[in-house]
Amino acid sequence: ERSNLAGVRHILLVLSGKGGVGKSTISTQLALVLRHSGKKVGILDVDLCGPSIPRMFRVQDNNVHQCDSGWVPVFVDQDKSISLMSIGFLLEKPDDAVVWRGPKKNALIKQFVADVAWGDLDFLIVDTPPGTSDEHISTVEALRPYKPLGAILVTTPQAVAVGDVRRELTFCKKTGLRVLGIVENMSGFVCPHCSECTNIFSKGGGEELAKHTGVPFLGCVPLDPQLSQSLEEGRDFIQEFPKSSAFPALVHIAQQISDGTSQWSS
């Protein structure tokens, strides 16, 4: 019997040691850039306590249906080029808290990895909660037979964030997960009124960490109110705001991932 992941060409995880640095943001924007370059992308959201992905595509009110091979992922639009799975679709009410200990979380993650009928995808992006605990251990274990490409690590520039991301790098090393690169998010803010750049969350920590640990640096993404607004409204930032400050960096990150697949797969 063909596994539900048999048609998925590349699997990559988006990780961070720290909360609130923009993992879900980077996951969604990566999916959008890849979609615009003609790829079919799925996003598996394994943040069970704080599932952000559905709202970022304006499909938070959708439900999940079953088919013969398992759960049908939620398509973002008629195009069917981006599909999603998240606990967000399984909640009765959007404010319902998922107050589960590890074992229950682990069981759902195993199901999410095995039972979603993704069909054929070029990329499956796995968005994770912050940390190095149940969700991460279970996800990596469940994905191991399918040989994921690796992980993108997201940090903000300041040392307090980088301090946690160093630990995430250790997690990757210990679990045999290749690190595709580090993204330094929220890296500088250009005032829309006067164009002055302020490093609100400091600058350079992510790049330094990449250099220090010999891991590829994928780029700096600046704070961009239009990006935040797009995420709020579930709009396609890549389509609608190509001139906005975060656009070039996001496209560059996706390009490096796309270009890297041939070398990493072999």
Place this chain on the structure above:
Amino acid sequence: QVALLDIDICGPSIPKMMGLEGEQVHQSGSGWSPVYVEENLGVMSVGFLLSSPDDAVIWRGPKKNGLIKQFLRDVDWGEIDYLIVDTPPGTSDEHLSIVQYLSAAHIDGAVIITTPQEVSLQDVRKEINFCHKVKLPVIGVVENMSGFVCPKCKNESQIFPPTTGGAEKMCQNLNVSLLGKVPLDPQIGKSCDKGQSFLSEAPDSPATLSYRNIIQRIQEYCDQHHFQKEKII
């Protein structure tokens, strides 16, 4: 006399922020000694138990719960006025355990932090529901990263836009207090990275004023609460 307990086992940030990186925990006859920032401020974190900044704590729930229990049972805090517990994001093992283990000691309540945008609020509503579920009183909500004033032109930008009314609207809807809003200030991150007190380094920052007001409101809540409790007794 204040105790700060960091139960973010996977991402312990408190040691660095308090300028205590590299410190170790000492054992004595009466248990584990907290690491002191000042005579009246003691700190405990898994960060002090790790030998390298690269060490990852790759533990499933039960092991994390075990350490949290130890922190509460074995740390010799002495007599303290306030025990502040910093938690990781989520509504899982750490949160259930700390509420369970502290139930006999009586928790005054929870302060909940959010940023203004709906992507954050949607998770915070869940956190508030968690508090209701486990009968943890909500002291109030703090809206962090609430606006940024450009140091050059002084115009304000909503970097994390409150598209659904921010914490203010959410608090109204859920009938919880909004304790205050803290604006973005690059000095905050800098001070935390250096392990210095932002309140001391930038006493005139609008963020400092916000923090102080919020802290005052928390103290007032706790004082009122105690007074009521004593009345009952």
